[in-house]
Amino acid sequence: MAEKETGRVEAFSDGVFAIAITLLILEIKVPKLSHDISPAALAAALLDLWPSYVAFLLSFFAILIMWINHHGLFNMVRRVNPGFLYANGFLLLLVSFVPFPTALLAEYLDGRAVNAAAVFYCGTFILISIGYNLIWQCMVSGDLLQHGISDTHIRKITLAYRYGMAVYATSTVVALFNGYVGLGMNLSLWVLWAILGYKPSNAS
Amino acid sequence: MAEKETGRVEAFSDGVFAIAITLLILEIKVPKLSHDISPAALAAALLDLWPSYVAFLLSFFAILIMWINHHGLFNMVRRVNPGFLYANGFLLLLVSFVPFPTALLAEYLDGRAVNAAAVFYCGTFILISIGYNLIWQCMVSGDLLQHGISDTHIRKITLAYRYGMAVYATSTVVALFNGYVGLGMNLSLWVLWAILGYKPSNAS
Amino acid sequence: MAEKETGRVEAFSDGVFAIAITLLILEIKVPKLSHDISPAALAAALLDLWPSYVAFLLSFFAILIMWINHHGLFNMVRRVNPGFLYANGFLLLLVSFVPFPTALLAEYLDGRAVNAAAVFYCGTFILISIGYNLIWQCMVSGDLLQHGISDTHIRKITLAYRYGMAVYATSTVVALFNGYVGLGMNLSLWVLWAILGYKPSNAS
Amino acid sequence: MAEKETGRVEAFSDGVFAIAITLLILEIKVPKLSHDISPAALAAALLDLWPSYVAFLLSFFAILIMWINHHGLFNMVRRVNPGFLYANGFLLLLVSFVPFPTALLAEYLDGRAVNAAAVFYCGTFILISIGYNLIWQCMVSGDLLQHGISDTHIRKITLAYRYGMAVYATSTVVALFNGYVGLGMNLSLWVLWAILGYKPSNAS
Numbered sequence: 001m002a003e004k005e006t007g008r009v010e011a012f013s014d015g016v017f018a019i020a021i022t023l024l025i026l027e028i029k030v031p032k033l034s035h036d037i038s039p040a041a042l043a044a045a046l047l048d049l050w051p052s053y054v055a056f057l058l059s060f061f062a063i064l065i066m067w068i069n070h071h072g073l074f075n076m077v078r079r080v081n082p083g084f085l086y087a088n089g090f091l092l093l094l095v096s097f098v099p100f101p102t103a104l105l106a107e108y109l110d111g112r113a114v115n116a117a118a119v120f121y122c123g124t125f126i127l128i129s130i131g132y133n134l135i136w137q138c139m140v141s142g143d144l145l146q147h148g149i150s151d152t153h154i155r156k157i158t159l160a161y162r163y164g165m166a167v168y169a170t171s172t173v174v175a176l177f178n179g180y181v182g183l184g185m186n187l188s189l190w191v192l193w194a195i196l197g198y199k200p201s202n203a204s
Numbered sequence: 205m206a207e208k209e210t211g212r213v214e215a216f217s218d219g220v221f222a223i224a225i226t227l228l229i230l231e232i233k234v235p236k237l238s239h240d241i242s243p244a245a246l247a248a249a250l251l252d253l254w255p256s257y258v259a260f261l262l263s264f265f266a267i268l269i270m271w272i273n274h275h276g277l278f279n280m281v282r283r284v285n286p287g288f289l290y291a292n293g294f295l296l297l298l299v300s301f302v303p304f305p306t307a308l309l310a311e312y313l314d315g316r317a318v319n320a321a322a323v324f325y326c327g328t329f330i331l332i333s334i335g336y337n338l339i340w341q342c343m344v345s346g347d348l349l350q351h352g353i354s355d356t357h358i359r360k361i362t363l364a365y366r367y368g369m370a371v372y373a374t375s376t377v378v379a380l381f382n383g384y385v386g387l388g389m390n391l392s393l394w395v396l397w398a399i400l401g402y403k404p405s406n407a408s
Numbered sequence: 409m410a411e412k413e414t415g416r417v418e419a420f421s422d423g424v425f426a427i428a429i430t431l432l433i434l435e436i437k438v439p440k441l442s443h444d445i446s447p448a449a450l451a452a453a454l455l456d457l458w459p460s461y462v463a464f465l466l467s468f469f470a471i472l473i474m475w476i477n478h479h480g481l482f483n484m485v486r487r488v489n490p491g492f493l494y495a496n497g498f499l500l501l502l503v504s505f506v507p508f509p510t511a512l513l514a515e516y517l518d519g520r521a522v523n524a525a526a527v528f529y530c531g532t533f534i535l536i537s538i539g540y541n542l543i544w545q546c547m548v549s550g551d552l553l554q555h556g557i558s559d560t561h562i563r564k565i566t567l568a569y570r571y572g573m574a575v576y577a578t579s580t581v582v583a584l585f586n587g588y589v590g591l592g593m594n595l596s597l598w599v600l601w602a603i604l605g606y607k608p609s610n611a612s
Numbered sequence: 613m614a615e616k617e618t619g620r621v622e623a624f625s626d627g628v629f630a631i632a633i634t635l636l637i638l639e640i641k642v643p644k645l646s647h648d649i650s651p652a653a654l655a656a657a658l659l660d661l662w663p664s665y666v667a668f669l670l671s672f673f674a675i676l677i678m679w680i681n682h683h684g685l686f687n688m689v690r691r692v693n694p695g696f697l698y699a700n701g702f703l704l705l706l707v708s709f710v711p712f713p714t715a716l717l718a719e720y721l722d723g724r725a726v727n728a729a730a731v732f733y734c735g736t737f738i739l740i741s742i743g744y745n746l747i748w749q750c751m752v753s754g755d756l757l758q759h760g761i762s763d764t765h766i767r768k769i770t771l772a773y774r775y776g777m778a779v780y781a782t783s784t785v786v787a788l789f790n791g792y793v794g795l796g797m798n799l800s801l802w803v804l805w806a807i808l809g810y811k812p813s814n815a816s
Binding site: 008011012015016019020023026085086089092093096097099100103104106107108110111112113114115116117119120 | 215218219221222223225226227228229230232234236237239240241242243244245246247250260261264268271272275398
């Protein structure tokens with residue numbers, strides 16, 4: 001019963017992840033130019049969309065990493081409780097929110113207000129990181145973990161999540177002064193997770 | 205066979221819930237300002253979007269609670285019949301409709317017409333509540349319930365659904381005079397359900 | 409193996425049905441009026457959206473019936489073959505197309521061009537009906553049916569699909585002269601299917 | 613465990629395929645004409661949308677073929693590893709990107725800039741083809757294949773993927789000079805795959 005419960009929550013979460021990641025493309029708008037525009041002018045207009053491509057790539061990568069991570073957490077869960085479910089709901093709220101800061105970045109990445117857009121974007125990931133910390137705390141304190149996971153391993157994961165939150169907080173502050181550097185810090189963290197995250201010993 | 209049937213209807217319903225909840229974000233529109241806008245002006249424009257954030261949070265929370273509730277109902281079902289399937293279809297119609305009153309609220313929450321938008325929003329939940337009542341009645345009168353559910357428990361759930369409908373009807377009337385209070389009443393109900401709704405004895 | 413194959417095609421199809429049915433809501437556009445509009449004026453604008461509500465209800469109902477029908481077909485399938493898969497792909501193409509004629513209807517249902525919109529809408533269902541006929545023919549002629557389905561039952565279903573196609577062809581022609589009557593004929597057919605379609609003896 | 617892992621990655625991928633294929637319809641925009649337009653004028657406007665229909669059909673067919681192909685690959689997989697997961701993630705990125713070049717084609721297929729749009733469209737499929745080659749290489753070199761697949765069969769598939777990449781590269785170059793011919797080459801390849809791709813000996 002508990003197993004079935006976990007499976008259904010996981011399937012619903014996967015649905016939200018899959019839809020949010022696929023909706024990102026709606027943010028890239030086809031340039032509406034005159035019907036008589038030359039191929040070269042259209043090519044130039046397509047190049048001018050680079051902020052949209054960057055925002056799309058960034059957020060696709062972020063949601064993919066988050067999905068893999070979410071999956072790793074659910075593999076460690078033996079059963080669910082209300083706190084866990086609401087922490088997970090809070091995380092899904094934020095995952096489904098990601099297309100908005102992404103579209104914001106696409107619009108302002110090459111404008112004067114880039115820092116404000118980047119602060120908003122990085123700030124969203126502080127909230128996401130709080131979501132993961134809440135889920136993890138529910139898992140540890142609510143005795144939801146699979147048996148046989150060592151305390152050392154638990155402590156390592158706790159630290160990793162706190163570290164993530166610290167990076168996002170820092171990148172948000174940095175983005176106040178230089179949006180590109182702030183975004184670059186987020187990206188570095190995701191690359192790091194992508195490299196670390198799938199060692200079999202961590203993932204299962 | 206009956207079990208497989210139930211599973212597929214549940215999976216389809218979950219899909220509609222997951223898509224509707226994730227589509228809500230499309231309602232928050234990136235402010236289209238001049239490319240030369242200052243970061244401070246963009247930040248101000250983002251704050252001005254508060255009605256969109258409120259509408260998004262409200263409806264996300266509502267659909268999440270509805271999904272958990274729907275899940276609770278399906279856990280009590282032993283088999284399905286045509287009436288149940290059409291009652292469920294009617295509910296899915298309304299779930300997929302939610303993004304529209306949400307977008308309406310986002311547009312008019314800070315305008316003079318807020319009451320009209322709130323009445324429309326609350327009115328949608330009267331219909332949703334009728335949908336749940338129909339499903340529940342089909343379950344009880346069509347002998348679809350799992351065995352071993354006590355009459356006391358059934359009566360309690362019947363009352364809870366009627367109570368929900370009464371709250372929505374009241375909030376819709378109240379919203380005619382003050383939209384914010386009407387919406388606040390809905391929110392209170394959802395918070396109450398979130399707190400009550402996951403006692404293991406109710407959920408399974 | 410064959411069973412797993414069937415299951416995956418069915419899950420993919422269900423996904424397309426669920427997404428198409430939930431995307432219908434994007435067609436109902438929030439009226440963009442002045443911020444100072446009165447509640448009564450907003451209420452009037454919401455009433456003026458009736459063509460959108462009608463188109464939404466009509467297509468939601470149609471896709472729901474089609475999903476139930478599709479489900480009924482897959483329950484009769486023992487194994488799949490390439491022809492069946494491509495016929496199913498053709499049907500999914502049309503299911504995912506439905507939001508467009510729906511939006512068209514919403515835009516022109518109360519205008520002078522209603523007949524053109526209704527012809528386009530009804531014509532889409534001729535194609536859908538061809539899709540179902542193709543799937544069914546692949547099932548019968550490709551020996552994909554479960555064992556133990558009587559020839560009488562097969563003949564009855566063949567006739568029912570041909571009858572559906574004839575109704576759509578007629579409604580499309582009728583819509584040339586009166587769009588409302590053409591749409592009403594489609595609706596009648598769907599109501600008929602909803603009533604007939606779930607007799608246990610037909611559905612399984 | 614490994615089996616469950618494969619299943620969840622496959623379900624997530626299927627979700628992205630199903631959503632991307634269903635989002636294609638959003639690219640076909642209802643013509644916004646005067647309320648008093650005649651049925652004949654609306655019919656003419658609907659015919660004028662032919663580039664949208666062509667782009668929709670083309671991309672729907674492409675994603676469907678890609679989904680069947682993806683499915684065939686996963687049927688050959690015994691277990692997954694990190695490289696495979698990221699190659700698959702790269703492919704999903706591109707699948708979810710397809711609605712953008714599709715909308716671009718719909719906008720410019722009947723304009724002067726058609727070649728630029730077609731080059732962009734065909735170029736996207738070069739990347740997609742690289743994605744499939746990466747997945748396949750991970751499968752072969754990472755020992756992820758089911759046992760009992762002959763070296764001859766592996767070599768045949770390797771060649772088929774390289775051939776696909778060569779066709780896309782050629783069609784992209786050709787589209788520089790004639791967009792229609794370039795798109796036609798892609799279509800020919802997909803038709804070829806549709807015919808070849810479901811011989812039982814290749815698919816399982």
